[in-house]
Amino acid sequence: MNNLIKGEKHDWEMVIGLEIHAQVKSNSKLFSSSSTKFGSSPNSQVSLVDAAMPGMLPVINKYCVEQAVKTGVGLNAKINNYSVFDRKNYFYADLPQGYQISQYKFPIVGEGKVTIDFKDGTSKDIRIVRLHLEQDAGKSLHDQNPSKTYVDLNRSGVALMEIVSEPDIRTPDEAGMYISKIRSILMYLNTCDGNMQEGSLRADVNISVRKPGDEYGTRCEIKNLNSIKFIKQAINYEAKRQIEILETGGSIEQNTMLFNTSTGKTRPMRNKEEAHDYRYFPDPDLLPLEISKEEIAKIKSSIPELPDELKNKFIETYKLSNYDASVLTAEKQTSDYFNETINSDPELKNHAKIVVNWITSELFSLLNKNNQDLNNSPVSPENLGQLIKLISTNEISGKIAKDVLEEMFSSGKTARQIVDEKGLQQVTDQVEIAKVIDEVIAENPKMVEQYLAGKDKLLGFFVGQAMKLTKGKANPKMLNDILKQKLNKKN
Amino acid sequence: MKIDKNTINKIARLSRIKLDDKESEDYIKDLNSILDWVEQLNEVNTENVEPLSNISSSILPKREDVSNDTNSSEEILENAPDKLEGFFAVPKVVE
Numbered sequence: 001m002n003n004l005i006k007g008e009k010h011d012w013e014m015v016i017g018l019e020i021h022a023q024v025k026s027n028s029k030l031f032s033s034s035s036t037k038f039g040s041s042p043n044s045q046v047s048l049v050d051a052a053m054p055g056m057l058p059v060i061n062k063y064c065v066e067q068a069v070k071t072g073v074g075l076n077a078k079i080n081n082y083s084v085f086d087r088k089n090y091f092y093a094d095l096p097q098g099y100q101i102s103q104y105k106f107p108i109v110g111e112g113k114v115t116i117d118f119k120d121g122t123s124k125d126i127r128i129v130r131l132h133l134e135q136d137a138g139k140s141l142h143d144q145n146p147s148k149t150y151v152d153l154n155r156s157g158v159a160l161m162e163i164v165s166e167p168d169i170r171t172p173d174e175a176g177m178y179i180s181k182i183r184s185i186l187m188y189l190n191t192c193d194g195n196m197q198e199g200s201l202r203a204d205v206n207i208s209v210r211k212p213g214d215e216y217g218t219r220c221e222i223k224n225l226n227s228i229k230f231i232k233q234a235i236n237y238e239a240k241r242q243i244e245i246l247e248t249g250g251s252i253e254q255n256t257m258l259f260n261t262s263t264g265k266t267r268p269m270r271n272k273e274e275a276h277d278y279r280y281f282p283d284p285d286l287l288p289l290e291i292s293k294e295e296i297a298k299i300k301s302s303i304p305e306l307p308d309e310l311k312n313k314f315i316e317t318y319k320l321s322n323y324d325a326s327v328l329t330a331e332k333q334t335s336d337y338f339n340e341t342i343n344s345d346p347e348l349k350n351h352a353k354i355v356v357n358w359i360t361s362e363l364f365s366l367l368n369k370n371n372q373d374l375n376n377s378p379v380s381p382e383n384l385g386q387l388i389k390l391i392s393t394n395e396i397s398g399k400i401a402k403d404v405l406e407e408m409f410s411s412g413k414t415a416r417q418i419v420d421e422k423g424l425q426q427v428t429d430q431v432e433i434a435k436v437i438d439e440v441i442a443e444n445p446k447m448v449e450q451y452l453a454g455k456d457k458l459l460g461f462f463v464g465q466a467m468k469l470t471k472g473k474a475n476p477k478m479l480n481d482i483l484k485q486k487l488n489k490k491n
Numbered sequence: 492m493k494i495d496k497n498t499i500n501k502i503a504r505l506s507r508i509k510l511d512d513k514e515s516e517d518y519i520k521d522l523n524s525i526l527d528w529v530e531q532l533n534e535v536n537t538e539n540v541e542p543l544s545n546i547s548s549s550i551l552p553k554r555e556d557v558s559n560d561t562n563s564s565e566e567i568l569e570n571a572p573d574k575l576e577g578f579f580a581v582p583k584v585v586e
Contacts, residue, residue: 028558035558042577044564051567063556091507093581105542140584150578153567277505287551 003170004212005239008247013212014239015219016175016205017167020182021160022071022192023136023200024064030135030159031058031101038198042152050157052096057285064159067191068108068133069291069299071161074185074306075128077112079296083132085286088278094138094151102162104280107132108289114185115308116177117326126178127166136160161192167206167216172232179203179228180330184307188332202226207235208252209242217242218252222259222266234259238266310335318342318352327360333374334359337381344385351392358388362402366409379408387415395419396426400472427474430482433466436474437483440465441490451487459483492530494522 004011026036032049049056072079084106087099109131117123138156140149163182169175183201186192193200203226208219222238225231237259242252257266305313307329314325314335329335342348342355363384367377387405390396396404396419404418411418419425427433440462441448451458462483467474499519503510510518564577573580 027556033554033557033559034563035560041562041564043567043579044562044577046563046567047559059552059554061556062553065553089505093579093584141578142583142585145575145580145583147583148573148575148580149582149584150575150580152578279505287547287549289551 005209005243007243010211012209012239012243014170014172014235015167015208015210015216016169016171016235017207018163018165018169018175018178019204019206020163020165020179021136021202021204022163022182022186022194024067024133024159024161025191025193025200026061026064026067026159028061029157030061030064030133032157034154034157036158038200040154042150043154046153046156050096050153052098058101058283060286060289061159064133065108065289065291066299067159067189068131068161069296070189070303071163071186071191072109072112072131073300073303074189074191075109075112075114075131075163075182077128077131078110079291080106080108080110081291081293081296082106083108083289085133085283085289086280087283088134088280090278092137092140093149094140094153094156096138096153096156100135100137101283101286102134102280103132106288108291114178114181116174116181117311117322118177119323121322123322124168124174126168126174129164129166131161131163134160134162167208167219172235175205175235176228176232179231181307184330184332188304188306190304196226196228199226203231205231205235205238207238207242209239209246217246218254220252220255220257220266222257223269225259230259230261233264234266237264241266307332307335314338314352318349320352320356324353324356324360328356331374337374337377340381341385341388344382345389347389347392348385351388354392355385355388358384358405362405366406370409378410378412379405383408383414390415390419394426394428394475396424397472397474397476399476400424400426424473427470428478430478433470433474433478434482434486436466436469437462437479437486439469441486448487448490452490459487462487492526494519494526 004013023036024030028034029036029047029050032047034045034047034050037045047056049058069079083103085101086104088102088104089099091098107130111130112128113125114128115123115125136155136158138151138153140151142149144150165178169178179201183194183196186201187194195201202224205222205225206219207222208217210217220238220242222234225234238257245252255268258269259266307326311322311325311329314320314328315322320328327334328338338355338359341359342352348355363374363377363379367374372378384405387401387408391398391401401415404415404424407413407418408415444462444465447458447461451462463476463479466479466483467476496515496519499510499515499522503515568574568577568579571579
């Protein structure tokens with residue numbers, strides 16, 4: 001695979017690292033009992049702690065700590081028995097405390113790794129530097145009034161897990177696959193809802209370019225991207241911008257950038273004053289966070305099967321390809337659906353590949369077309385299983401099965417009902433098929449002549465005619481076999 | 492370590508505190524005497540000693556993940572100099 005960008009004098013390589021902010025799926029905030037519900041009226045979920053009223057003290061949410069540990073285990077990372085909360089100091093209108101409580105020198109989770117799988121069957125490890133717990137800030141609305149900024153503190157104090165990767169990523173696609181994989185792990189663990197639109201999962205991207213083999217170049221950080229599409233766009237634009245500067249003899253200035261989603265361009269943040277002088281120090285309001293080995297072991301034992309384990313299980317049990325298995329396990333709802341379908345009938349275990357295809361191509365395209373989600377699919381796993389069984393036992397043809405699925409989708413009926421009502425059973429009676437073929441041959445003497453003279457392509461014509469007479473119900477393999485036999489006998 | 496005019500200006504700016512020349516001079520003096528005093532700690536050998544984050548030996552108290560379902564809007568906005576439709580309204584921050 002070529003990961004390089006063509007330059008004027010030499011090729012360029014991108015070096016990319018991601019900082020992902022994942023909102024912990026909890027009822028209340030990290031240090032206060034305010035609700036975390038999304039979309040409530042402004043400032044309705046703000047406690048005196050979140051508003052930084054004088055004298056208020058933070059008390060940590062036990063559940064959020066457990067979710068961070070759980071996520072750390074899911075990222076194959078080292079869990080630290082001892083971690084410390086620090087204050088990261090800066091002034092902004094949506095940060096009432098004047099500092100964010102975060103973790104600096106001693107994060108709750110240390111080094112780990114995740115694996116991404118490519119379509120060609122290869123895979124790559126992306127190393128994780130750390131995961132730490134921190135507070136989210138409030139939300140500022142700049143575009144409502146020409147002279148004012150409006151501030152909503154509902155999000156202020158909500159627990160975030162910041163997951164920092166090593167600069168192991170080399171292409172925009174890899175960046176997309178990496179964040180999809182993290183999202184998938186979070187959703188299997190149920191520690192974050194993964195909703196990028198609502199901002200539950202967002203990323204800062206660090207990117208630099210270099211001549212392959214050289215030292216890392218100077219990097220820029222693009223802040224706060226909330227979709228995989230924007231992440232890829234921003235990386236592409238920023239890499240091009242940096243290469244242009246370098247190729248015209250300039251040098252890159254380390255900068256924090258913003259991405260404009262409507263123009264697709266990045267630009268430096270205007271406010272560079274005192275850039276990054278956060279003056280971290282341990283928060284005197286909070287004792288160090290200590291987690292015992294027993295607590296960690298208890299959390300570990302509660303962890304469900306993760307996408308990679310499940311993927312390997314699918315490959316082993318059902319002899320699926322690495323890629324098929326990774327598509328099935330990318331989202332928990334898909335692997336759940338597959339499991340339920342394949343377990344709905346013992347016969348189906350021998351037709352795993354067919355089950356995969358019917359879910360990931362036929363059913364998915366119907367869901368897409370109707371703007372629906374697998375979670376509320378009108379076709380239940382049991383019903384899809386029944387349909388696939390009808391195919392595997394030759395009761396209906398694959399082609400007719402597609403129509404049946406569409407009708408199952410719109411009417412909610414079962415495959416059996418539809419097949420019986422419409423008499424769609426495949427014709428597998430040799431005599432009956434032979435009769436139809438005789439008819440077709442008798443009606444088209446010229447075509448038969450041409451076929452026998454060597455025009456092999458006409459076989460398709462005969463198949464088509466016979467199918468038409470049987471309303472598509474003839475078993476295609478039997479039809480083909482008998483047709484060839486009969487035609488060749490004429491020779 | 493010595494605090495000079497530049498350092499005091501930087502600290503003042505980071506803290507959003509405006510100092511006149513007289514005040515800067517006073518703070519330089521005060522902060523330097525505090526630093527001199529703290530600097531005595533340098534006499535202690537701290538090699539191989541982890542930084543101390545807290546002097547208390549008690550354990551971090553934790554709470555259960557229960558949310559209170561009260562609407563805080565009115566109370567929280569009560570002292571706001573300017574507000575609109577439930578939002579704090581502040582001078583425009585453009586970024």
